[in-house]
Amino acid sequence: EAGVAQSPRYKIIEKRQSVAFWCNPISGHATLYWYQQILGQGPKLLIQFQNNGVVDDSQLPKDRFSAERLKGVDSTLKIQPAKLEDSAVYLCASSIRTETQYFGPGTRLLVL
């Protein structure tokens, strides 16, 4: 069974630029999550989708971050414009049950 796929694996941008990350969850997993993991910290949930609907986006900085899961399968997370403090690993996870989340390898973002 294929795992959660994410791309790109690494991205370096300058502040105020835009960036987008892509995630393809495990087949059949209705729930998809985007997490932000700052160096030295645990993952923090940004947004949770159930199929193509948003379940929880309370910690998503909506002035600059957006996410969509249009067909209930893959998802994109966008940052526009990026700030220095957005430098982090962006993890995508998918699940059938919320406590059994399968994580992708992450996208490492560096904002200069």
Place this chain on the structure above:
Amino acid sequence: GQQLNQSPQSMFIQEGEDVSMNCTSSSIFNTWLWYKQDPGEGPVLLIALYKAGELTSNGRLTAQFGITRKDSFLNISASIPSDVGIYFCAGQSNQGGKLIFGQGTELSVKP
């Protein structure tokens, strides 16, 4: 908001030694989880705990759900070099609720 405090932050041990780490919270959780993250990878679920007082093993790993529901412990017996990584605890307040992660315990094992 809810926070989890993990300790220790880092550990340097000799191969073959046993390891203990814990996670505490000011809030009650109904589910406790332990994950391991290798460099350049996402976290992988090791053990899930669903009931206060529950003790669960997965090979050399043993985790316990504290009676107060505000803490959890992870023990690794007879450590080996591939145990190196960052271990995270995570709590869930209610079924379907979001996971709150601790800040991690970084484990280094000297052969």
